[in-house]
Amino acid sequence: MGKIKSACALCCLFIASMHAFAQAAPSPSKTLAGSNAEAQIESYIKSSWRTLSRSMNECGSLIDTKVTNKPVLYLPADMQTPDAVRDTERRCGIRVVALPRKIEKVGDLNPAELEQQGLLFLPNPYVVPGGRFNEMYGWDSFFIILGLVRDGEVPLAKGMVDNFFFEIDHYGALLNANRTYFLTRSQPPLLSSMIMAVYEAEKSQKSDRAQWLATAYDHAVRDHNFWTREPHLAGTTGLSRYFDFGKGPVPEMGDDPHYYTEVATYLLTHPGAGTEYLDTRTSEKKQSAPVFELRLCTVQESSAPERCGPTQRVSLTQDYYVGDRSMRESGFDISFRFGPFSGSTHHYAPVCLNSLLYKYENDLAQMATLLGRSDEAHQWRTKAAERKTAMLKYLWSEKEQMFVDYDASKGEQSTYHYATAFYPLWAGVAEPEQAQAFIKRLSTFERAGGIVSSDRETGMQWDAPYGWAPLQWFAVEGLRRYHDTADADRLAEKFMSMVLENFSRDGTIREKYNLDTRSTQTAVTSGYKQNVVGFGWTNGVFLEFLSETHPRAAD
Numbered sequence: 001m002g003k004i005k006s007a008c009a010l011c012c013l014f015i016a017s018m019h020a021f022a023q024a025a026p027s028p029s030k031t032l033a034g035s036n037a038e039a040q041i042e043s044y045i046k047s048s049w050r051t052l053s054r055s056m057n058e059c060g061s062l063i064d065t066k067v068t069n070k071p072v073l074y075l076p077a078d079m080q081t082p083d084a085v086r087d088t089e090r091r092c093g094i095r096v097v098a099l100p101r102k103i104e105k106v107g108d109l110n111p112a113e114l115e116q117q118g119l120l121f122l123p124n125p126y127v128v129p130g131g132r133f134n135e136m137y138g139w140d141s142f143f144i145i146l147g148l149v150r151d152g153e154v155p156l157a158k159g160m161v162d163n164f165f166f167e168i169d170h171y172g173a174l175l176n177a178n179r180t181y182f183l184t185r186s187q188p189p190l191l192s193s194m195i196m197a198v199y200e201a202e203k204s205q206k207s208d209r210a211q212w213l214a215t216a217y218d219h220a221v222r223d224h225n226f227w228t229r230e231p232h233l234a235g236t237t238g239l240s241r242y243f244d245f246g247k248g249p250v251p252e253m254g255d256d257p258h259y260y261t262e263v264a265t266y267l268l269t270h271p272g273a274g275t276e277y278l279d280t281r282t283s284e285k286k287q288s289a290p291v292f293e294l295r296l297c298t299v300q301e302s303s304a305p306e307r308c309g310p311t312q313r314v315s316l317t318q319d320y321y322v323g324d325r326s327m328r329e330s331g332f333d334i335s336f337r338f339g340p341f342s343g344s345t346h347h348y349a350p351v352c353l354n355s356l357l358y359k360y361e362n363d364l365a366q367m368a369t370l371l372g373r374s375d376e377a378h379q380w381r382t383k384a385a386e387r388k389t390a391m392l393k394y395l396w397s398e399k400e401q402m403f404v405d406y407d408a409s410k411g412e413q414s415t416y417h418y419a420t421a422f423y424p425l426w427a428g429v430a431e432p433e434q435a436q437a438f439i440k441r442l443s444t445f446e447r448a449g450g451i452v453s454s455d456r457e458t459g460m461q462w463d464a465p466y467g468w469a470p471l472q473w474f475a476v477e478g479l480r481r482y483h484d485t486a487d488a489d490r491l492a493e494k495f496m497s498m499v500l501e502n503f504s505r506d507g508t509i510r511e512k513y514n515l516d517t518r519s520t521q522t523a524v525t526s527g528y529k530q531n532v533v534g535f536g537w538t539n540g541v542f543l544e545f546l547s548e549t550h551p552r553a554a555d
Contacts, residue, residue, distance in 0.1 A: 037500055037503065037504045038500065038546075040503070041499075041500055041503050041509070041542070042543075042546075044503070044507070044509065045147065045539045045542065045543060046151055048509075048534065048539055049127055049147075049148060049151065049156065049539075052127045052128050052129070052534060052536060053125050053126070053127055053128075053156070054125065054127075054128050054134070054135075054136070055124075055125040055126070056073065056082075056084065056085055056088060056122065056123075057084050057087070057088055058088075059088070059091065059094075060134075061119070061134070062092060062094055062118075062119050064117075064118075064119065064134060064135070064179065065132050065255055066132055066251075066252045066253075066254055066255050067117050067179075067181070067251060067252070067254050067255075068255075069116050069117065069118075070095070070116075071092070071094045071095075071118060071119065072094065072095045072096075072097055072116050072117075072118030072119070073085065073088070073089075073094055073095070073097070073118060073119050073121060074096075074097055074098070074099050074114075074118050074119065074120050074121065074180055075096065075097070075098050075121045076098070076102070076103075076121070076170040076171070077098050077099045077100065077101050077102045077103075078102050079098070079121070079170070081096060085121070095118075097118070100113065100114075103171055103172045103183070104172060105172045105173070106171075106172040106173045106183065106184060106185070106186070106226070106245050107184065108172060109183055110246070111180045111181045111183050111184065111251070114180055117179065117180045117181045118179070118180055119135065119178060119179060119180075120171060120175070120178040120179060120180060120183075121178075122136060122166060122167070122178055123162070123163065123166055124160065124162055124163050124166075125156060125159055126141070126156075126159065126160045126163055127141070127144045127148065127156065127160065127536055128534075128536065129144075129511065129532070129535055129536040129537065130511070130533055130534015130535045130536060131511075131530065131534055131535075132255065132530070132532060133177075133532065133534075135177040135178050135179055136160065136163060136177060136178050137176065137187065138174055138175065138176055138177065138186060138187025138190070138331075139187045139188040139190050139331050140536055140537050141160055141190075141194065141536075142190040142193055142194050142197075143469060143470055143473065143536065143537035143540040143541055144157075144160070144536040144539070144540050145157045145160060145161070145194050145197055145198065145540070146197060146540045146541070146543070146544050147536075147539050147540025147541075147542075147543045147544070148160075149197055149198065149201045150540070150543045150544060150547055151543060154198065154201045154202060157194075157197070157198055157201070158198045158202070158212075160194075161191075161194050161198050161216070163178075164191055164194070164223075165216070165219045168219050168222055168223060169219075171183060173186045173223070173226050174186050174187070174189075174191055174223050174226075175187075176328065176329060179252070181250070181251040184244050184245040184246035184325070185243075185244040185245065185246070185326075185328065185329040186223075186226060186227075186329055187329060187331055188330065188331050188352065188353065188356055189223060189224070189226075189227055189353070189356050189357060189360055190356060191219070191220055191223045191360075192220050192223075192359070192360045192363035192364060193359065193363065195213075195216040195217075195220060195363070195367070196363055196366070196367075199212075199213055210370075213367060213370060214371055216367070217364070217368065217371060220360070220364060220367065221364065224357070224360055224361070224364065227240050227353070227357055228240060228357070231243045231245075234348065234349035234408040235349075235408035235409070236408075237349050237390055237394050237406065237408055238386065238387070238390040239349035239354050239387070239391065239394060239395075239406070240349065240353055240354060240357055241345075241346055241348060241349055241350065241353065241408070242326040242327070242329040242330045242345055242346060242350065242353060243322075243329065244328065244329050247318065247321060247322075248289055248318075248321050249289075249290065249321065249324075250324070250325060250328060256527070256528070256529070259526060259527060260290060260292070260316060261294070262525075262526045263277075263340075263341050263526070264278065264292045264294065264314050264315075264316060265292075265294055265296070266340065266341075266526070267316075267340065268294060268296065268312065268314060269296060270340070273340050274320075274339050274340035274341070274343055276317070276319070276320075277316055277317055277319070277320035277323075277339075277340070277343045278314055278315075278316065278317070278320075279314065279315045279316070279317050280312070280313070280314050289315045289316060289317075289318065289321065290315060290316075291313055291315050292313070292314050292315065293311050293312070293313055294312050294314060295308050295309060295310070295311045295312070296308065296309050296312070297309070319343075320343045322346050323338065323339070323342060323343040323344050323345045323346050323347070324341065324342070324343060324345075326345040326346040327341075327342035327343075327345040329345075330342075330345060330350065330352070330353070331470075332352075332453075332462045333528070334460045334461065334462060334526070334527040334528070335418075335453065335454060335458065335460045335461075335462035335463045336416070336454075336456065336458040336460060336463060337405070337416050337418050337463075338405070338416075341460075341526075344407070344409075347407055347410075348405045348406060348407055348408065348414070349395070349405065349406040349408050350405045350420065351391075351403045351404065351405055351418070351420045351421060351423055352420040352423050354387060354391050354395065355391075355403075355420075355423035355424050355426065355427040355429055356423070356427070357387060358384055358387045358388060358391065358424075358427045358428075358429050359426070359427040359428075361380050361383045361384035361387060362380070362381070362384050362427075362428075364380040365380035365381045365384065368380060391403070391424065391429055392429075392431070394406040394413075395424075396430075396434060397413055400415070400417070400441075401437040401438060401440070401441055402417070402421040402437075402438045402441055402444075403420075403421045403423070403424045403429075403430070403434075403438075404416070404417075404418075404421070405418070405420075416454065416456070417444055417445070417454060417455045417456075418453065418454050419445050419452065419454065419471045419474075419475065420474075421438065421445075422451070422471070422474045422475040422478040423474050423478070424478075425438070425475075425478025425479065425481055425482055426474045426475075426477050426478035426481060428481060432482065435482040436482070439479070439482070439484055439487065442487060445475070446491065447464075447465065447467065447515035447516055448494065448498075448515060448516060448517075448518050449467055449494055449495060449513055449514070449515035449516075449518045450467050450472050450475075450491050450494045450498065450515055451467060451471050451472055451475040451491060451495075451515075452464045452465060452466070452515050453466055453467060453468065453471060459523075459524065459525030459526060460524065460525070460526065460527060461522070461524045461528055461529075464515075465514050465515055465516040466514060466515065466522065467495070467512065467513050467514075467515040468511070468512050468537075469495075469535075469537045469538040469540070469541035469542070470537055470541070472491065472492070472545075473541045473544065473545075476488045476491050476492045476545065476548075479491070489549055492545040492548065492549050493549060495541075495542075496542060496545050496546060496549070498513055498515075498518045499513070499538065499542055501518065502520050506520070508520075508533045509533070509534065509535050509538045509542070510531045510532065510533060510534075510535055511531060511532045511534065511535040511537075511538065512531060
């Protein structure tokens with residue numbers, strides 16, 4: 001791995017930028033129904049499904065601003081080049097290349113083996129999140145599919161689910177996204193929820209519905225197995241963890257080449273915070289990871305560099321990079337939830353992942369029942385019951401009165417309050433008394449614009465004061481499941497009205513919002529610093545909330 005150098009003379013500015021937003025926010029709109037702005041935003045979302053649609057026949061689908069090489073389209077090793085792809089190759093001036101060998105499982109092909117990173121072929125059109133995210137993502141697609149189904153775009157939604165089956169068949173798993181550098185990891189397991197959303201939307205088409213469900217069930221079983229075997233097991237807890245099969249820095253940070261330098265700078269200037277991620281013995285051994293040369297200065301010293309401290313050579317440990325990559329499989333990139341920059345993600349049994357798998361196992365039981373496989377349905381219900389027992393043992397905190405993550409390497413619960421605490425309500429894991437106890441703690445997460453990611457401000461986009469559509473959805477649907485309709489409606493209205501107010505101002509829908517200021521203004525200090533326009537999952541969640549709170553308007 002090559003050497004990376006950085007002067008990083010103003011590291012103190014990076015540190016000082018971890019600030020708080022403390023602005024009193026307006027109350028959400030009393031109603032959204034019937035407003036001109038509401039009609040405009042529904043029209044915007046409807047048209048955005050086409051704007052954000054991609055296919056292998058379009059030149060723009062190949063573009064990847066994260067990696068600036070000339071586009072390459074990769075086909076499965078055992079697949080003949082379709083005529084439409086040959087046409088795309090001619091029209092777009094791209095290269096079409098077969099992968100060097102057949103992939104049976106994640107880890108069979110190291111992306112570093114490829115001469116150049118590129119797009120992985122998918123047979124059907126799909127909707128991308130927007131902006132720099134110009135490919136089909138794992139968990140984004142669930143919320144996009146909810147919106148597509150709600151908007152009557154069922155064939156497009158079904159085609160996306162079929163694309164995931166193609167990924168499982170040809171790329172070893174449902175991938176983080178269909179780029180070659182994502183061949184080492186998946187994303188939060190929501191495939192069964194996607195399947196059931198499409199299956200329910202196709203009730204009138206009974207002829208091939210059962211056959212499709214049988215195919216879907218077989219792929220869902222394979223996807224579930226991915227998460228319930230090594231190395232995705234969290235010690236001896238019986239629970240699962242996130243884990244990426246790759247090594248070293250991730251290629252997709254290519255458009256932010258200073259990210260890992262910023263991580264090293266923070267760790268070097270915060271003794272005791274993630275010191276296990278930092279290696280200062282770079283001259284004692286051959287390095288397999290980047291080496292950063294840092295010269296640290298105060299603001300006063302930055303105007304006179306000769307007064308700064310000496311240059312220090314440091315690198316980040318391989319264990320940190322495993323955690324960094326695993327964090328990206330979790331979808332929560334980046335927060336301090338699993339240590340600074342979530343560098344210990346792979347050591348935890350997370351609330352979110354295990355809630356999703358509990359829901360997954362119940363979905364598989366439902367599918368098996370619909371297919372007449374009663375014995376298999378019983379087995380899935382048993383697996384779900386076993387997971388629930390383990391979750392109640394390791395993840396429920398009597399002290400915090402909420403579900404928390406569990407550090408399997410240290411044998412202790414996390415004290416980091418995170419909005420994934422709502423997932424067990426959505427999945428139905430929580431006992432009624434646990435749900436009621438947690439509902440009394442809504443103030444931990446509730447802000448002017450809805451549910452904040454965490455109650456800690458770290459400068460990262462997945463911590464306070466930022467809120468994201470998926471977390472609003474899990475929270476609202478979780479509260480509804482335990483019959484707390486009043487809180488659910490209030491939170492949905494807060495989020496919808498905030499999205500609508502910002503849309504009225506600038507005509508866009510964004511990936512995240514500042515929930516204190518109820519605005520799209522963000523000040524992320526490290527990692528993904530943009531607030532991307534689009535935006536697939538915000539579109540989908542907005543439509544779902546609108547349908548639930550104002551059904552006449554939405555329908």
